[in-house]
Structure formats: structure tokens, C-alpha cells
Amino acid sequence: MANTDQPTTDSHVAILAFPFGSHAGILLAVTRRLASASPTTLFSFFSTSQSNSSLFPSDLPSNIRVHDVADGIPEGYVFSGSPHEPLELFLVAAPEIFRKAIASAESDVGKKVTCMLTDAFFWFASDMAAEMKAIWVAFWAGGANSLSAHIYTDLIRDTVCVNEEDGCMEGTLGFISGMEKIRVKDTPEGVVFGNLDSVFSDTLHRMGLALPRADAVFLNSFEELENTLTNNLKSELKRYLNIGPLALLSSTSQTDTLVQDPHGCLDWIKKQGTASVAYIGFGTVATPPPGELLAIAEGLESRKVPFVWSLKEKNMVQLPKGFLERTREQGIVVPWAPQVELLKHEAMGVFVSHAGWNSVLESVSGGVPMICRPFFGDHRLNGRAVEAVWEIGVTLIDGVFTRDGFEKCLDRVLVQDDGKKMKSNAKKLREQAHKAVSENGSSVENFKRLLDAVVSTLN
Known part of the structure; x- marks a missing residue:
């Protein structure tokens, strides 16, 4: 599944989507904006066929190519019934799946990938990008509060107790600037409670450790919503960019009809x-x-x-x-x-x-x-x-x-x-x-910085 028309490309961006929930749809919306703003950049969008078939209209810009990848489910696999099973199988297989798909896409267009723009879950993209001499830009699908919980997971584990019976779940995360009113029990599963050894918990932990190495991390939010957390994350990450709310941006380009x-x-x-x-x-x-x-x-x-x-x-x-x-x-x-x-x-x-x-x-x-x-x-x-x-x-x-x-x-x-x-x-x-999201607004300016990060090359 790919567009045949190719732009004269200055750079080649690989978009690695997480094909569950709303993640891939948001990443596609951002990709379309980037593709419109940089028509000479080629964007190769990778996700499963099931995800792609539900996302893509027939009017894609000529500089977006769509690639189906495997879903990571072994042939003949018998599911146990856990709702997280397809998700975890994909995460385990994702590094090899994406390596092969990117190599094939590079061969098809005759141009090496210069930027990997991925769902933040794909922590392994840090090493892949380094190997490919490409930059890594990560998309976090939540807000600054949850991103902070994962970036500071080790600090949270070292600072608070993890025994639910002794009442410490009511304690707050006041040792993290901007999270003074957040309680331990409010944190996502996998930070201090739940199955800390599951594939998904391990993925989130590795992600939190890897994101400071990303050339940029962006999310669907706006700086003024969480000012203190925004300033704190700017000190932890190379480039931290709020580019939303995307719903307001998309609605401005649509008519009621x-x-x-x-x-x-x-x-x-x-x-x-x-x-x-x-x-x-x-x-x-x-x-x-x-x-x-x-x-x-x-x-x-x-x-x-x-x-x-x-x-x-x-x-x-x-x-x-x-x-x-x-x-x-x-x-x-x-x-x-x-x-x-x-x-x-x-x-x-x-x-x-x-x-x-x-x-x-x-x-x-x-x-x-x-x-x-x-x-x-x-x-x-x-x-x-x-x-x-x-x-x-x-x-x-x-x-x-x-x-x-x-x-x-x-x-x-x-x-x-x-x-x-x-x-x-x-x-x-x-x-x-x-x-x-208005002219000269914080999210509009941050999108310009995102575009600069994505389409720049290391050559």
C-alpha cells in the first residue's frame, strides 16, 4: 500500500506508528501537517495493515507513502484472552519488524532515512537512529503529567514505598516540580504498582530512560496547561514541544459540511x-x-x-x-x-x-x-x-x-x-x-521547531 508519485526529496522521514488506540491517528494528523509544510520531504508511514486500512483516505499528499508492517503475532498463536496480548506481542517484535520495513522503503525510493519520527513507546528507535545516522523525534500520546511519571520512574520508585498496605499510596509526588498534587496511587500501572515485569511496564520504563536522548519530544498539548511541568521537562529533554490541541487545529481547516x-x-x-x-x-x-x-x-x-x-x-x-x-x-x-x-x-x-x-x-x-x-x-x-x-x-x-x-x-x-x-x-x-494555536501562539511556534527538527539532515 503506497503512493506511486514521489516528490523530489530533500529528506526522508520514517514514521513509526503504534497501531493501537488513537496513537496512529494522531501521528498521521501530525504527519499530514508536516508533509503539507514541507512538500519536498518524503514521509514513509509504517503501521499494521489493520491500522492503516482504518486511517488512510484516498486523498493523501504525494509525499506520504504508506507501508503495511507485520502485527507481530506468530503463525498459529493461541491467545490467552488478555486484552494487552496483541499489544505486547507487537512491542516484542517491533524492532525487527521496523528494521526490515525501513530497509525495504529505503531501497524502493533510493534514499536513506534522515529522521525517525516514532511513537515514544518505541524506545529502541534511539539505537536504530544512531545506527542509521538519523535523528530521532518521539511523539508522546499523553500529557506532561504522565510523561513525567515515566521519565522519573526510577526517582519515584527510590523515593516512595511500593507496599500498598502501609498507606503510602496516598502520599504525593511533591519531590517532582509540578506534581505536588499528584498522589502515588494516581500514577499509571507499571510505575510503582501493577506487574512491573510485564512487557508493557518494561517498555514504559525503557522509554523514560531513552527519551532524554531524543532530538525532540512532542505531544498533543499546550504549554500553558501545565506550565511548571513544561519548564521541568524542557530541562530534562533536548527539545520538548507542545503542538496542540490538535483538535482545534484540524477544526479550523474544516467546514461544518x-x-x-x-x-x-x-x-x-x-x-x-x-x-x-x-x-x-x-x-x-x-x-x-x-x-x-x-x-x-x-x-x-x-x-x-x-x-x-x-x-x-x-x-x-x-x-x-x-x-x-x-x-x-x-x-x-x-x-x-x-x-x-x-x-x-x-x-x-x-x-x-x-x-x-x-x-x-x-x-x-x-x-x-x-x-x-x-x-x-x-x-x-x-x-x-x-x-x-x-x-x-x-x-x-x-x-x-x-x-x-x-x-x-x-x-x-x-x-x-x-x-x-x-x-x-x-x-x-x-x-x-x-x-x-493562534498566530504566534506557543503551539504554532513549537510546530515550526518540530518541522525544523524533522526535515533537517545530518549531511
């Missing part, structure tokens, strides 16, 4: 009152268990809050009997919703989310307070920042939905005085986000 809305969510929300609607969406990977879906439905119905609920069709059977009929005038349940556009609408009052980084940033970009139900990874960390650092939302008590707990959260955010404060704080962050 291009927004997909197959279920009429935007028409529906236009009829609702200002800051009254709850949007419920948990991304592409996480879904609350049946008992929690029941609690969400009962809370919405009891409080009569207007809602848009993005819920996979296979999970709609878990809703209370008659719920859809009884709430037909109150809200809509759809298998997919235009999340970014909904969160920008003035009628949106609260985003009920898993607190994945992209969702948090989209909520910030829309100035919408949050109710967070973390699942794994950086979710707890982001949820803690939403509640205690930025004060733009709340995290569910004990991290799970109960009817009573959800109702209290809805009341707090949508009705009570501290909810008004959350809305005010969220609006301030929205203004800073928009400023960051």
Missing part, C-alpha cells in the same frame, strides 16, 4: 439550553461494566439531565428495560457521536469521560467541565489533574459509577456553586488553548 454526524447529535443539541447537556463517552477501548451502565442510566433519568450518550450498540442491551423509550424526549443514545463538535457547543454542560488524554484535551478546548471514571494507564493521573490541579471537574468516588454517586456529581457540576467555578476555570483554559 465535512463533520460526520450520522445520528443527528448536532441538530439535537441545538435545541437544548445553555450548559445543560451531559455528554457521555468513554473512547474506543474502555466501556464500564453492566452494573455501572445501569447506574449511569438511572442517574440521568432520575435527574432529568438532557444527554447525548455514545455507547456501542452491543452494550445498549445493558440499559434498563424501557430506558430508551422513557427518555426519548430527554436525550439520545447513539453508537457514535461527533465528540469534538459536541464539546464546542454552548449547550454542553459536562463531559462524562474515562479521562483519556485526548478526551481531556478536547473537553478543555471546549471549556467543558468533566466527570471522570478512570480505567487504566494515564486515566487516574488525568482525572486527578482535572479535579485537583485545574479544578475543572470531579472524579467519581472510588472511581466507579453508582447511582447515588453519579447523581451527586451531576448536581455538583451542573447545579452547585463549585460547578460554576469549574465552568469558569474551564473557560479560562479554553481561552489559553485557542491562544496557543
Whole structure:
């Protein structure tokens, strides 16, 4: 799968995507911007065929070539049922997979790779780039808080206890500038708890050790969101670049006619009152268990809050009997919703989310307070920042939905005085986000620095 037209290339950039979750899609969005800004640079994008087939439109620029790579699953392999299994198999096989694919791509175009732009998970790219006499630029798919947790993993392990029974999980990471309100228990699995010897935990640890060697590290955020952490990471990394929120950048180049809305969510929300609607969406990977879906439905119905609920069709059977009929005038349940556009609408009052980084940033970009139900990874960390650092939302008590707990959260955010404060704080962050992506904004200037790093050569 590759474009046949080739530009007259000044440099050749290999894009190594992590083909799970939203990682590859974000990296593609950045690649398209880079390709547009540097039309004489060739960008070779590497990911699995399954990932590529879901990502690529027919209107790719001529200087982006798409390459399918193996998924790392051995022939005849029998899965044990762990959701992390495909991910870990790919990570183990990735160094050899990418080496072969890059060599083939170099042969095809007759030009050596001058830059490796990779998902930060691929820590081994540091050595590969050195061998190839190329520069290494890494993309971190989360925020500054989770990046810091992985860069400072050894410091955190050496400073805090790792025994959950003695209460130290409630302690904070105040010894890291900018993480004074983050607790040990908020850190991602693999830092101080969970299976520290798993493939994924080992990958994150090695990544944290390798990233200071990268020529640049960039992420989908904006400096003003986490000023202290930004300054701290600038001292740890050669070039640390916030280039987002990408959702704001992409929306400026689209018209309303291009927004997909197959279920009429935007028409529906236009009829609702200002800051009254709850949007419920948990991304592409996480879904609350049946008992929690029941609690969400009962809370919405009891409080009569207007809602848009993005819920996979296979999970709609878990809703209370008659719920859809009884709430037909109150809200809509759809298998997919235009999340970014909904969160920008003035009628949106609260985003009920898993607190994945992209969702948090989209909520910030829309100035919408949050109710967070973390699942794994950086979710707890982001949820803690939403509640205690930025004060733009709340995290569910004990991290799970109960009817009573959800109702209290809805009341707090949508009705009570501290909810008004959350809305005010969220609006301030929205203004800073928009400023960051405006002309001469911090993220626009950082993108120029990223472009300079990526297309420069060592010749």
C-alpha cells in the first residue's frame, strides 16, 4: 500500500506508528501537517495493515507513502484472552519488524532515512537512529503529567514505598516540580504498582530512560496547561514541544459540511439550553461494566439531565428495560457521536469521560467541565489533574459509577456553586488553548521547531 508519485526529496522521514488506540491517528494528523509544510520531504508511514486500512483516505499528499508492517503475532498463536496480548506481542517484535520495513522503503525510493519520527513507546528507535545516522523525534500520546511519571520512574520508585498496605499510596509526588498534587496511587500501572515485569511496564520504563536522548519530544498539548511541568521537562529533554490541541487545529481547516454526524447529535443539541447537556463517552477501548451502565442510566433519568450518550450498540442491551423509550424526549443514545463538535457547543454542560488524554484535551478546548471514571494507564493521573490541579471537574468516588454517586456529581457540576467555578476555570483554559494555536501562539511556534527538527539532515 503506497503512493506511486514521489516528490523530489530533500529528506526522508520514517514514521513509526503504534497501531493501537488513537496513537496512529494522531501521528498521521501530525504527519499530514508536516508533509503539507514541507512538500519536498518524503514521509514513509509504517503501521499494521489493520491500522492503516482504518486511517488512510484516498486523498493523501504525494509525499506520504504508506507501508503495511507485520502485527507481530506468530503463525498459529493461541491467545490467552488478555486484552494487552496483541499489544505486547507487537512491542516484542517491533524492532525487527521496523528494521526490515525501513530497509525495504529505503531501497524502493533510493534514499536513506534522515529522521525517525516514532511513537515514544518505541524506545529502541534511539539505537536504530544512531545506527542509521538519523535523528530521532518521539511523539508522546499523553500529557506532561504522565510523561513525567515515566521519565522519573526510577526517582519515584527510590523515593516512595511500593507496599500498598502501609498507606503510602496516598502520599504525593511533591519531590517532582509540578506534581505536588499528584498522589502515588494516581500514577499509571507499571510505575510503582501493577506487574512491573510485564512487557508493557518494561517498555514504559525503557522509554523514560531513552527519551532524554531524543532530538525532540512532542505531544498533543499546550504549554500553558501545565506550565511548571513544561519548564521541568524542557530541562530534562533536548527539545520538548507542545503542538496542540490538535483538535482545534484540524477544526479550523474544516467546514461544518465535512463533520460526520450520522445520528443527528448536532441538530439535537441545538435545541437544548445553555450548559445543560451531559455528554457521555468513554473512547474506543474502555466501556464500564453492566452494573455501572445501569447506574449511569438511572442517574440521568432520575435527574432529568438532557444527554447525548455514545455507547456501542452491543452494550445498549445493558440499559434498563424501557430506558430508551422513557427518555426519548430527554436525550439520545447513539453508537457514535461527533465528540469534538459536541464539546464546542454552548449547550454542553459536562463531559462524562474515562479521562483519556485526548478526551481531556478536547473537553478543555471546549471549556467543558468533566466527570471522570478512570480505567487504566494515564486515566487516574488525568482525572486527578482535572479535579485537583485545574479544578475543572470531579472524579467519581472510588472511581466507579453508582447511582447515588453519579447523581451527586451531576448536581455538583451542573447545579452547585463549585460547578460554576469549574465552568469558569474551564473557560479560562479554553481561552489559553485557542491562544496557543493562534498566530504566534506557543503551539504554532513549537510546530515550526518540530518541522525544523524533522526535515533537517545530518549531511
